Structure formats: C-alpha cells, structure tokens
Amino acid sequence: MLSQIEQLTTECLSAIESAKDQKQLEEVRIKYLSRNGSIAELFEALKTVPKEEKPLLGKELNKLRTKAESLFSEKKLSVDDSISQGAKRIDLTLPARKVELGHKHLLTQTLDEIKSIFKGLGFSVYEGPELESDYYNFEALNFPADHPARDMQDTFFVNKEFLLRTHTSPVQVRLMEKLQPPLRAIMPGKVYRNEAISSRSHCMFHQVEGLCVDTDVTFAELKGTLVAFAKQFYGRELNYRFRPSFFPFTEPSAEMDITCFLCKGKGCRVCKHSGWLEVLGCGMVDPNVFAFANYDTEKYTGYAFGMGIERTAMLKYGMTDIRTFFENDVRFLKQF
C-alpha cells in the first residue's frame, strides 16, 4: 500500500501542477480530492490493513492529502483570472489623490543637522533671549564701551541699555552665571545686525554658539572638536586651517576656513579666489569673560565658537540670495 501512496502522490501533485485552467483543475479535484476521489479511496482501504501498519500508512496518507490540498488552493488562485464579484474596471492612470507633507524651513533643517552632530559629541543645547541688554551682549563679553570692536557689529538699539542681540555669545555668559563647569553646550538662535539688506547680507540671521569649559581644555581640543564637526557636516575629504583673528571674548582667537567646495581650493568667485571659505569664529574663552562669570581662571580654561547658518546653507544648496530665506515663498519652502 505504501507504494500505492507514493505513486498517487507523484500522480496527483503533477496533475494539479499541470492543470491549465479552472476547468482542468476542477477535473483534477474530482479525480483525486473529492469525497469519492483516489485519496478518499485509499483512506477507505486503510481500514482493512493490519493494525500494526496503520500508524505509518495513516501518517503518509495524511501527508499526501495535506500536500495535495495546499497545492490545489495555491493553484486555484493562480488560474483564477476572473474579477471579484461587483468589482468595476477603473482608470488607474488618473492622478493620485493629493497628500502633502509639510516642510521644515531649510534653516531649521540645517540647524537640526548641526545640533544633532554636536549632541553626538556630548554637547547640550541651550537658548537665550533675543532682546538683550548691553551688559550681556557687549560688556560681559569684554567689549569695552567706546571701543572700535563694537563697530564690528552694527547694532539695533531699543534704548541705551537694550538692543537686539548681535550674536548668540550672550547666552554663554547667561549659561556661566547659571552653571558651574564642566560645561559643554551649543546655543543656537536668531541674531540681528543693522546692515543693509542685499543678496549677501540681511538684518537677521541665525548663529550657533558653542562653549566648553573644564579644568584642562586646550586650543588643541578646540581644533579637534571643530574638525570632527566639520568632517561630519561638510564631508570627510576636508581640508581646513585655523587662522588667527580677533574677538573680544576669546584669546587667542581664530577663524576656521575650509577648502572651498565649489572650486576644491583652486580659487573661484565664491571664495574670492582664495580657495578657502570662512566657516566659523572661535577661540579660548578670554579670562575677562570668566571673571564676569566668577570662574577661577587658574582652575578652568575653555573654548567658544560661533557660526552663521545662512551662508553655510547657501553654499551647501547653491543659493545666491540670502533674502530667499525670509521671503517665505512656499515654492522655496516646499523644495526642501
């Protein structure tokens, strides 16, 4: 009987397999799987075999039936070319129903990227007010009154005491007033300069400030951190240089340049033929600033940095007019 089962298995499965349409398949079903089909006949015959052979033969027979039934239902779907009852033919080429995702502003997206890199480097994120006092914006950052350094930043004043912050650096001072070292934080936000609005400059833009204070922070660590950031943000194949500069609240101060990514350092209009693009200002926190925060300058050292976002985004996305950011034309907003 075992050989009978084996023979039927081969026969039945190949019959199902080779059925070409519904009709043939139905014939196969009647022949093998119906109540009077070949498989049922064998089950009938099973009753008469000796008792000790029953378990094995029963198991084999069951296997055959399960296999045949599953192959049959699979085949049935594949030879079925009829449309479901009640279904209509539709024009699938009509346009899709409109669903629109919203868009974060390109500057927000750029800021998000910068934040996420610095968060990965162990920095916290803090914020501060935009309407600032002269004390936080200038004095505590070591800009003496009547010093030409103040000319570096054209300021919108509300009165003698209050102004729209010209940089995010005042948040450094606020942070140091509030917290004790170790500190490792970035402070993004809007800043304002009273500069004529043109394709290259605007009266409002965004900065990200950075501050790190601890017992043994050095210029070498400042370089290391900013290079790590720049490689993540601008790309691995990056050439950079740190060039001495001046900010009243850092000493020594530097500007970080990276190879112009448009001309790869050969010199072009964007980099003013220097091959370099200035991407941020930085330096070691000036002891005078620590003094305003009552930090012990013999115990702590620190570094600070600040970068503008607009120019970075413009370079990255090939934009030529900074005003585009604040005109809020949805055709621009939806591009990114």
Next chain:
Amino acid sequence: MKISLNWLKEYIDLSDISVDEIVSRLTMSGLEVESVEDQNELFKNFIVGYVEERGKHPNADKLSLCVVNNGKEKVKVVCGAPNVAAGQKVVFAQIGAVVPSSGMKITKAKIRGEESNGMLCSEAELGLSEDHSGIIELESSIKEGTTISEALHLNDVLLEIGVTPNRADALSHIGVARDLAAIFQRELKYPSLQLKDSKKRIDDYASIEIADTTNCPRYSAKVVLNAEIKESPEWMKRRLKAIGLRPINNIVDVTNFVLHEMGQPLHAFDLDKLAQQKIVVKKAEPDAAFTTLDGKERKLPDGALMICDGEKAVAVAGVMGGENSEVTATTKNILIESAYFSPSSIRKTSKALGLSTDASYRFERGTDPARTIFAAERAAALMAELSGGEVVNACIDAYPNQLAEKEITLRFAQVKRILGYTIPELKIIAILNALGIKVIKEEKEKITVLAPLFRPDIEREIDLIEEVARINNYDEIPTISKIAIPISEKVDESEFVDELRSIAVGLGFNEILSIPMITEKAARIFGEPIELLNPQGSEMGFLRTSLMASALHSVEKNINVGEKSLKLFEIGKVFKKVNTELNSFDDFVEEERFLFILTGKSTEKEWYSSEKEYDFFDLKSFVNEAFRKKTLDNLLNDSYYHNANKIFDYSFSKSHGKTLLGEGGRVKKAVLKQFGIQQDVFCFEGSVEALKTITGKEKTFSELLRFPKMNRDFAFILEKEIPSNDVVSFIKKKGSKILKDVHPFDLFEHPSIGETKKSVAYSLSYYDPERTLTDEEVDKDFHQLIESVTKAFNATLRGK
C-alpha cells in the same frame, strides 16, 4: 588697508621670499590678506607703443585709424581718444591684455569695418586715476616695446589686508614689517634720520599748552621754515598712488607718507596762520561749529577735543584739520603736529561727527605715544628734502601725562595649558623680542616682559600667549579629539519646540521664518510694541507683538506670486512692553509663540472632488490634533466666541485652568486689509511658554478595549442658536456610566423643518472595559436620554 610690497621692502629684506609665501604667512599670523594685486600680472601685455600714423576712420567721425609700432612690428589700431596724434608714445594694450578698470579682454576686432589689433589706454582704463579725457602720453624718450610695468614703475604687488580692531600696531608699513620680521626672524629696519643742524631755536617759533591732559597725554611739534610748496617728486607720488592716495603737495604728502609708514597721524599747520604761533589743546565750547579742511561746517559734539591757537580752534583733534590753518600754495612756515590722543575721546568725536579719517581710525585704536617725536622728525626731514625748507632744531614736546610700559609675567607652563602643546622657551623669547615686546627678566619657569606702548592690546599673560601662538603658526597646534563630559548631563532646551515643529510638519504645514521688525500700525494691533531707536526705515520700526503681524506679510507675498492656498506655521519670539520705560528685563516680555495659518483652498478642483475652501473647522481640527499629540487634550478647555473681537470675526481659544494657551479664528477683513490680503485667512496663535508649563502627565499605556462597543444614533430638531456642543455636554452629563462618547455626525438645515430650526444627529458609544453590555441596559439609557434632551432643549426627536 593697502600695503605696497615695494614700500614694505624698505623696512625688511624679503628678497628671497615669494609673494605667495608672504601672503600665506601674513594671513596665518592674523593679518589676513584679502586680495593681492600684482601689477606685473595686471599690466601684462601692456607696452609702450609709438603712433606712427594717424588717419581718419572712414566710417566714424569720432574714431581714428592709427598705425602703432610695438617695437617689433607695425599694427593697425582703431582709437576713439580725441588727443591721439602721430609721433606720440602711448600705452598700448596688445591682444590678450585685460583692461584693469573693466575686465575686458582685448581681442583682434573689426570696429566699424576696420581692423584693430589692440587699444590705446587712458589713465582711467588702467585704473590709475579717474582721468578718461584722453589717452596717456608718455615721455618720448621711452623706447617702444618697453613694458608698462617698467615704463611707469608699475611693478608693485599690493596687498589688501583686513586688520582686526585690536591690531592698532599693524596699521602701517612698519607695523606689517614688524610681524614679518617676527615670522621670518629677520631684522626690522627703521628709516634713518638726517637732520641738518640749524641755529634756530624752536621756542622762538611756537609754544604748546595742553588744557585737557587726560585726552591729550602727549603733543609733540616740529617746525619747518621757508618751505616751497610744490608737487612731490615721482617716488613720493608713486608710493602714495600705489596705496590709493591722491598726491596733493609736498607737505601734505609727507604727512600722509609718514602715517602709512609708521602709523603716526600727523597734521601740518600753516604756522603763520596760528595766532600767537601757539597751540592750545582743549575741549570744544558747547554748541560750537567748525569748518574742517574739506570745506564743511560741522557742529562740534560736546566735549570734542580741539586744537586751538591763541584765539580760535584750528583743528578737530585727531580727526581733521581746519580750513583756517591748512597748508596752501602760499604757505612758507609749517608746524608739524605729532600727538597722542586718548582713543575713546577720538572715537566719540569721530562717531558724533560721522567723520572717519585715516587719522581718527588710527587714533581711536591707539597710536604709539613713545614715537611722536620720531615721527615728527621723520616728517620734518622729508619736508626739508622735498621743499628746500629748514628744520628748526629740537622739538616742542608736551608730555604731561606720562604713559608707562606695562610689566607682564609669562609662565611657560601656561602656554601649554592654553594651547595644548609646548613651544620651546627660546623660541617664545625670540618671538616676543622680534615683536618689540622686550624680555626684561628670564627665570626658570617664567619670563617678565615690557609691553610696548604701541601694543595697547597686550595687557595680560593670555595676550602674550596669543602673540606666541599666532607667530608660531596655528597649524603647529595639534588637533586632539576627546569627549570629557559625562553624557548623562545633557540638556536640550530646544527639544520642546522641535517636537512642536515636527507635529506641524506632520499635519502638512510649511514652516516660515519672518523678520520680527514691522510697521508700528501692524505691531499695535496686537499689543503695546517696542520701538527701535535706529530702524532701517519706518516699515521696520517696531518689534512684532504677535507672530500674525509679521507672518501676514508672507501670506500677502505668496498670494501676489500666485500661491493662494497656504498652510503655514511659524515658531518665534514676540516682544511686548509691560512698562512705558524699558530699564530692566521686567519692563518687557519676550515670549516664544507658535502660529498656524490657513488660507485659500484645502482641496483644489480634482477628478475625485470639487474644490473646497479652508474654514474654521479645518483650523480647529489641526489645532486640536497638535494639542492632542502633546497629550493634553483631556486637560484643556475650549471656549467659543461667536462675536467678533479686535482681530477675529469669530474665534475659539484653548486654555488650561486659568492659563490661556492660544486663540484663533477667522481674521477680520479690516485686519487683512492692512496687509493687502483679500481672501479669508484662518489663524491660531499660541504661547510656547504657556504650553511648556503644562507638561501633561507622563504618558501611560491604556489597556486596549477587549469587549465590543455598542452604538446608538438619534437626531433632534433644535433651535439654531443652541450650540451643538451644549447638547453634547448635556448628554455626557445625563448619560449613565456606560456612555463613553457622544459625537455629532450630521447637520441639516432646511425650510421644511422651520426657518429657525436645525437638525443635528448624534452618535452615542457605549462600552464597559470589564464586560460585554446587554441591549437592554443600553436601550434603557438611550431612551432616557431622548426624553431628557427633548425636555431640556425643547427639541423634537426626528423620525418620530
């Protein structure tokens, strides 16, 4: 600041160092070279040409047809200059030359049908002056074919250097040379002085009196007699022209020369115009006016430091001389002023006058009080040389307020502590000495130096570390990566708004960023605004008191470019006065807010739908969903205002307890009109700060319902005025414990049910988390509710 490399080389030997190297090392030491103009490069292909023939152009009256000998051959050139003539030696731009003033490249061309192989140039075209009246005529002795660089001595390299405000010392050729001397470890050569002995005594010619010694610590003067005022010699004019200065006469040119040579501003007075031949330095009289040598009468600011003679003011100290005492063609005797003024005093005056000069620029950054005499003597010697005058022996030197060089200690260990690497001690000492910072004491672990008076920026140990670091090149500082702070301390204050932003974007809104400076009119609609003292115009004179006030401008702009359907959001700060006077942070509020704006069509005309305008309920749904996502929905109260207020025709607000979180609705036409908007706009503006104060409960998981819900619907005919939400609240209150939700799902208004009536259908959901409900208990509650609603609202059950 422009620096001429030829001039620079008078003070330091740079013969074996390439221009590229000089440029790169200067930049890397803090004197950023912003551009380089190499005249040899600039005037490549410009040579001396000899005009052999000049004829008329057959097709143009104003053009000439010339034959020019370029030293090798004769070529045809079309020229438009009125002064061109045969026999002239001219500046000839050959094919391939690039005209400096326009950037135009000279090519072989046909001009009105005639061949032209180059161009004859004017001074303006070469960028040498503004003169474009005609072509340059060169001396006839210069041989044709000679390069223009050689013929006109245009073989300089000019560096445009951006000097940071701390580097007062670098604002001159010697100043730049000093940095180069330190970088390349070479000698800095000062100009030598050769003054002839004169029998005359200075005290017989002039006297000085300083009334304000705080603002004028030192005033030195030198006298030159019998000078002949004339044009400066070529070498002097070349120096000044190279750095963009216009030569005036031999006396004024010398003062300018010395200023750019060593950074000391000088002024030359006509000694005979000084009453009593006396100089008095004092503060201006209140409300005084003064005519500066540019011919402008200026009102003097309070406390401005003035240079006066025995009777009157003759110069605004440190800023500009006066017309009444300037050197003119008839001047014979000269008093050279070489002074040191307090930087802040000059800065105040210069700012108040709105007048910045080469002199004031340097005085307000700090000049060298130790070298006033040297500068005066240098100028006197040059004036004598250029004018044939006689230098009176000695100087008058009033130095009532002696300034002392500051002693500073530098600990070697601190250099490493700040920079992160070790610089050899000998190198540190060599760098400081080369910069003119004298090391006066050397010890095992530290040195003591004297900070020279020309370096007012060097006051502390850290300033010395910066000097050493920059001269030794920042490239030498290693790049070390380490993360030293435990990550568990991390804070992100921007997380909350970032999440809000993500919610808005998820709901399909586009983020805008608006300038918060707006018109007074727009600002006043929403609160008591803060005015800017120095705005960019009245359009931007006030700070926004609401995000709507700035965002509606963006709405209008978009509509104007044809983008009429908008779904926008903004998160930003608004500013409001609390008290009239702003003296402290308590007198105003700066608040972070968020704004949703809808206008135009929510659905355009489509094959699957007809077009649909945004309405109040779109706004409500987006706002509700945004708040719900912040997990606050069940804590909030909604209020509805069917009547108009200042901003909205109708509106709703969301609050938590007594805290208003936000308000929105349909913006009134009158408000929109101010922004030039003619279509309906729906706005909701809320406070981020207020939202932050309700942190909501920490979210916890609620068990999913395992038993079936049972639904019952009914519809009532009600008076139109009855708010549908009142009925909902009533049903919720009256219903039994198993009634969990009531939702209005149909609204019908038609004359057939009465003009003042409406029909509203409600769907009721019943369930119990613990068990399956029976039809009986649900029906019982449902029928009781029909009765109570009918009674309470004088309603009729529909279909009955």
